[in-house]
Each structure stands twice: as C-alpha cells, then as structure tokens.
Amino acid sequence: MQDSSHAPEAHHEELGFWRKYIISTDHKVIGIQYGITALLFMLFGLCLMLLMRWQIGHSGQAVPFLGRLLLKIHGPDMISADKTGTLGVISAVLYNSYGAMHGTVMVFLGVVPLAFGAFGNFVTPLQIGAPDMAFPRINMASYQFYLLGGLVMLASFFIPGGAAKSGWTSYSPLATVGDLHRPNGQTFWIVGMVCLINSSLLGAVNFITTIVQLRVKGLNWMRLPFFVWAQFVTAFLLLLAFPPLEAAGVLQLADNLLGTSFFLPTGLVVSGTALHVSGGGSPLLWQHLFWFLGHPEVYVLILPAMGIVTEIIANNTRKPVWGYRSMVYSVLVIGFLSFIVWAHHMYLTGMGTRIATFFQTTTMMISIPSVIILTSLLISLWGASIRFTVPMLFALAFLPMFGIGGLTGLPLGFNVSDIYLHDTYYVIAHFHYIVAPGTIFALFAGIYYWYPKATGRFMSDFWGKVHFGLSFIFMNAVFLPMFFQGMAGMSRRMYDGGLTYAEVPAAAGSPGIPGLSPFVLGLNRTILWAAVCLGLAQIPFIINFFWSIRHGRRAASDNPWEATTLEWQTPTPPPHGNFDRPMEVFRGPYEYSVPGQARDFTTQNEPETAQPLTHGDSVRS
Amino acid sequence: MEIPYAVKIRPDTGLYNAKIGIWLFLASEVMLFGALFSSYILLRVNADPGTWPLHLLNVKLGAVNTLVLILSSVMVVFGWASLKMNNFRAYQVYQGITLLCALTFLGIKSFEYRDKFNHYEVQLKNGRIADGHINRANEDTNFFAFEAGRVVASHADLMVPAAADVKLEELKIPMSDIQDRADGKGKEIENYGPWHSSYLAIYFVLTGLHALHVIGGAIVIFAIWGPLAGVWKTDPERYINRVEVSGLFWHFVDLIWIFLFPVLYLL
C-alpha cells in the first residue's frame, strides 16, 4: 500500500510542479498546504466577525463601503437599505448565517487544520526522526477532503437561502425547518462537515500509526517531545469523538433531504401548519451526539497549542520543562476524561440532577490535569534565562490568557451557576479567551518558531513584536468586556446587540423595566473598534509572512534557535526523506543547561561520547 | 524513500503499519455504529405507544443474509490462511466465493428495499386505514389499487403483522375516499420509506450505511483479488498484508450485521 518496495534510492527523478506542490505526498508540503489554507479561512472568519460586530454595534445601519458587494453576494432578501437610503444593512437572517459560519469556519476550517493538520504534519515526523508519515497517500487524501469540505462550506453562501444559519451547533429542529429551500445551506453544511470529519479521521489514523511505529531508534515514549504527546492524544480525540457527529450528520441530512424525523418531535408546527413528518424523534438526541464530539473538540483546539508552547518555552528558557512526566500523564488523563464531560453544555435541557451531577463531577475533575499542565509551564519559568524572542513573547502571553479562559470556565462547569451564565456573553468571552489569545497565540508562536526550519530565514523581528503587542492589547480589549456583558445578562446570538432588552429607566408614572444598561450596550461599540484594530494588527503579520520568504534575515545554521529536538537536525529546508544521515536518540527532549556540558544545550541525537566543545566554538547565529 | 515497517513488523510493537491503521479505523467505525445503535435505542424507548412495529421485516430473508455474510467471513479467513500456506489458487477460489456472497447479500437487500417502497399506507376519510402492496399495473387514476392489502381500524393495528387468519386481498380504493393532507399537498398516501416512521428511518440509515460498507469492502477485496494480483509475484508479504487488512475490514462488516439482524428484524 505504500510507495515502491525497492531498496532505498539515493535520488529519485525531479518531480514536476504539479506533483511537487499540488498533489504531493510529502508531509511537509501537505503541512504547508494545510497551513496556508487554514490561515486564509481564519482571515475569512475574522471578516465574518467584523461584519457581525458592526451589526451589533450599529444595529440597522449600513455596513460602510461594502454595501453593494454584500448585496451582490447575498441578494436583496438579506441586504437592505437603512434610513438614509444607504445599502448594506445586514438582516437578522443573514446575521445568523454569519454567526453560524464564523464558528464553523474558525473551529473546523481554521484552528484545527492549522494546529493539527499543519503543525502536526510538518513537525511530528521530523521530531520523531521519521522520513515521512506512515501513510503518505492517505495524508494527501486527508488534505483534499479538507479542501473539498471548505469549498462546499464557502459555496453555501451563494445558493438560494444562503449559508447555514442555525449556529455552529446546528440544533434541530431549527436546522431542519429554519430554511425551507431544499437543498439549503444546512445541506451544504452537513456535507461539508462529513468531508471535514473524514479528513480528520484519515489524519488521526496516520498520526497515531506514525507516532507508534516510526519513532527512530532510542526514542522511547518518555523521551518524546511534549509536542508529539499532545498531537498523539489529539489524534485519539479526533478518531473516537468525530464518528458520532458523522452519524448525527447523516441523520440530520436524512431529516433535511428525505423527510425523516430523527430529531423532529411529534406534533411540530411551523408557521401555523403542522409539519408533514412522522414525528417521534428527539431534538435532545442531536445535542448529545453533537456535544459528544463538541467537548473533545475543544481539547483538540487546545492540546496542540500546549505542545507548541512547551517546545518554545523549553527552548527560550534554556531549561528542561518542569514536571515533564506529570505533563505527560496529565495530557493522557485529559484525553480520557474529555469523553465523559460533554453534557455540561446541556445543563439547561432538563436532564435531572443525578446525571447533571455526574457530568459536573467529571468536568471538575478534568480541570485538574489542565491546571497541572499550566502550572508546570509557569514553574518552568522560575530561575530561567529567558530569551524574549517573538515566539517566546506569544508563548508567554499564552499562559495568563489560557489561565483566564480556563478559570472563567469553572462557573460554567458548575450546574448551578451555569443556569445564569448559559448562553450569555460570558460563555463567548470564556471560550474565546482560550482559543483566541490562547490557541491562536500559540499558533502564531509556532509559525515564528518553525519558519526558519521551513524557509531558512527568520521573519522580521521588529514587525513580529509589533504584531504581538497590538494583537495582545486588542485581543483583551475585544474579549474582556464580554465577561461583564454576560454577567449583566446579555444573551448570545442577538443580532441587534441586545437593544431589545435595553433597560427602560423609571419615569414619572412608570417604574421602568430592568434590562441591559447603556454602559453594557455601549461596550458593543468599544468591542467593535477593538475588533477592527485587531484585524488591522494582522496586516503586518501577513506581509511579514510572505516578505520574509525571500528577504528575511538568513538563518546561519540548520539549528538557529539552538534547540535540542530532532527537527533541527535536518538540512534547511528538509528534503524529501528529511534526514541526510541515520538518526538515533540518546536522551530526553529538553537537555538544556546540563551541568558539566560546555554548551547550554545537548541535542537528542548527540552521541554520549561526544567531546564537549571549547568555548570558542559558539553556534550562535 | 521507503517508509519503515510498511511490510515487515516493528520489533517492539510486533505490528506492521497497516495493521495498526486498520484497527484504528475500525475503532472509529465502532464509534460510528455505536452512535447509530444508541440513536436506535433512544428512538425506540421514546416512541409513542402504538408507533413502533414488531416483526415488520422479513425474518427469513434477514436470516439468509446473516448466513451469507457468515459464510463470506469464513471464506475470507480461509483465503488468507491459504496464502500463508502459499496456495494462491485456493485463495482465488475462496475470495471469489466471498465476492459472490457480497453480491448475494446486496441483491437480497435491494429486494427488501424495493419491497418497502412498494408497501403503502393509505388514510381513509372514515378513519380506517388501508395498508398493503401497491398494484403498479393499475392505470386508473381515480383509484388507488392494492395487489395485496387489508383495511384496519387504527395505526396501532399495523404495528404487528397480519394474523394468520387474515387474508390479504386485492383492493381498489376510490381516491374520493382517501383523506387529504393537512398541508394541502395531495392525499394521505405514503409508502414505507424512511420518512414513514422513526423505525423505518433508523432501519434504512443503519442498513443503508452497512450496505455502503459492504460495497466498499467488496470493491477493495475485488481490487486486491483481481487487478492487483500481480503484487503476489513481486512482493508476496505485502500482498498477504493487504489481504489480511482488507479481511479485517470485512469481518467487521459481518460483525455489525450480527448485531443489526436481531435488533432490527427480531426485536
């Protein structure tokens, strides 16, 4: 099932452009394909968010500049003129589409493909000393499924009725009866999801097999870089948690296209007419099947990020990571527990106290290994000689940002407090803190960190620091206010930004109506401007990314960061097959500042009897 | 560039790559069908009284299909063992029988599906229900014709098969006697497709998805048996691995049916 079984070839014929860059089976090319595609989707998701924030902050006003373009894409049903006659008012239905697709695109087309598909593919085989993934052609197929799924999702904006508009969670019965075109955006969403799920399943099989089978000689389990452990557990989460959602997707597709009632209860009435379906279905069944994936999915979002941050912190503190063993056990426990916490997303469905308490208990339990990992990384900073490189800045920022995100999850994990906070902006703030200044910062860190290995050049240091500083400030400016909005009771998914629930002050003759205060509503404007600035702050990054390929400062060696792990032992950029000499590992992944050694790092593959270098032999670039 | 352990086993794990790969994939399939079985249980337990049928499907056909798949599983493993004993001819025969079994299974399944699509339930204006197989030869549009049907008092009466003493007979129902749909889109005439009830919905999805796996597995087994048989001459170990891996998938397909048959046909 693999490539030629003949003796290893010294060289193979030069592949044409098509086979080298487009239908390549090389994990590095596939990793970069995933990376570029994912970053483009994330930019698209950012744009959707800006359109939504405009509507929230200026409900009923036309979007500046873009009115005609939006009208052309979405049609007059969704885009209308405001009081001054300017085109570009986003309708409530379109707002729901933007909301559903922002979530879907960011999670399934952006962050996971970048964290798992891009970084996982590029770095993992290199870090374990392998020539490629175990199944290179399946790897290529997994990227192609991803691209197909993404294109199907994008195409859904252009069909009658527009894209899916029932949340990224696609709850029935709204998902089935909300848009009565057949097929509709929901159909495309489900088909797109099936493609993406298959992509992830193929990827998961590949990653696990590769990590189990292709570790180089001497690389036993407890010598693996934490990044590889994180990808390993992530692959298991994808493998076992996605299929129930695929099953649910098939069932919802049947509801959508075949008129079945898997998730439609008996007696459903839509717009005054009884729906002509058999009934007998259960909307809660969809929720259970969705969140069975939904919860492990959030660990898929965070674990690769923790892996990246660990590598960068070890490298830039010039110390081994504190508590490596605890971190490994913690990540395994997180993987296991993440399968049995899902109904904490469903506390308000009337489950009954016994089962709710079960899920609350497991949810509290899973916070422990997460805290262990975060604490280990924090303690790793103690007594370190920190190099404040651009990757390190992002990695350091990850720690408190993930801390805030994680800790604010505790009131949501408790049944009682969640009754108040469920479906408010508090939840939005909580999970965005983990994914946005959390995971995405880790992904930025990883890009700046491994860029010199992929290209042989550094990204501009100055613009990297600008990107970091502005992003850090504006991420917090966008998401911190949302905690207060949520605690004031502002619900999610309101297209008018909560104006319907604005408080009416007491006046002569009337007691007034309690509601959202002008301060809370005013925060919508603040957040909008912060979001715009956040978007603008990504421009230096985009320019830096492409400009540095040709013009960045050259890396003076194959290992410019003076790191210990195996990916830095290849030529730059690594050729097909990765290593130009046989690899063997003799020690753990973070042998920095070992007493008695001349250099402050010892690579994993350096033989035991190597002569220590004299001080004159500096490898600093 | 060769991927290590694609054919030879890795000493410390004792496995070659594709064997781990297929078991991982099967694990994901366990979760897929597990979710569908969970859905079945939930839908059944939550069903309104008098809406979940018993013994609606043809048990004899289902049992035959079960035996056919069991035979195919035995043939697959005989085929693999023959290859290990260097008997390529025997492998070709056994695997050929496997493919015949697959076709038989699919044939019987298609017959069963068609039978369901020919089975109609017609709501009458007097509150009774006419139920049975449609007479496709009827061209008179003023009537709805059954080639074998019965009239019952309520929907719940249809949840068990007709008693032994009830004769199914030709019926011709005037269209004017048939209830109109509440949404105005014609008459209350519906066949036993997945839209008809939760039971049929989960039946079609479970067996449909299973059938797709039968087709997929059969295609792979056929490809290895037929067009790719040349690999036996050039790289016999790799060939045996392929046969083993595709065989594991096939056994899994049989395993799922072993649970599907009693759950859908007998309970």
Added chain:
Amino acid sequence: MREHTLEHAADGGGHSVEEAKKHMRTYAIVGVALMIGTGLTVWAAFINFGSREINIIAALVIASTKGFLVAGFFMHLISEKKLIYSLMACTVFFAAALMFLTLHSMSQGSIVHMR
C-alpha cells in the same frame, strides 16, 4: 524465494505454515458455531417469555457471543498485541458511555421522560 519470505511472514499472530493449517479447522468450527447461533437467535425471538425484556436480553447475549467469536477468532483479537486490544477495549468503553449516559439523561428525574 517465496517460501523464504513466508517463513519470516510479517503478521501480528506470528503464524507459520503449520499453525495456519490448524487455524483452518478453528475457523471452520467457529463458522459453524456462528450459523447455529443465527438459528438460535431466530428461534429464541419467537418464544414468549412473558416479558419482552427477556427476548431482548437473550438476543443481545447471543449476538455478543457471535460477535466475540468473529472478533476473537476471525480477526485474531484473541492472540493480538496488547496495543490493539486495549485500543478496542477503550473504544467499546467510550461507545458504552455514549449509550448509557445519553439514555440516563432522559430517565426518571428529568423533564424529558422515557416511556
């Protein structure tokens, strides 16, 4: 050449030629057992035990036994490496968790009751 490679055959069970012959007999016996099991299942389904629960349990017990035979002998799980069967054990655990926790969330005490 071919015999040479077959002696060092790469497979999870470490089968040699002699062992493969013995295994053929085992496969045949298991196959017959499965067919008998099928007949048993059909027969048991039409017995009136008084409560339908017993029919359901009987059918599931027979199906599980047949499943165990297929997995254990045809798929060689009974002699497979620890890595593989611990993977499958984990998977079965999670599938069972999905099933039971979902069902229990709709049991007595919840607003959505099971009938």
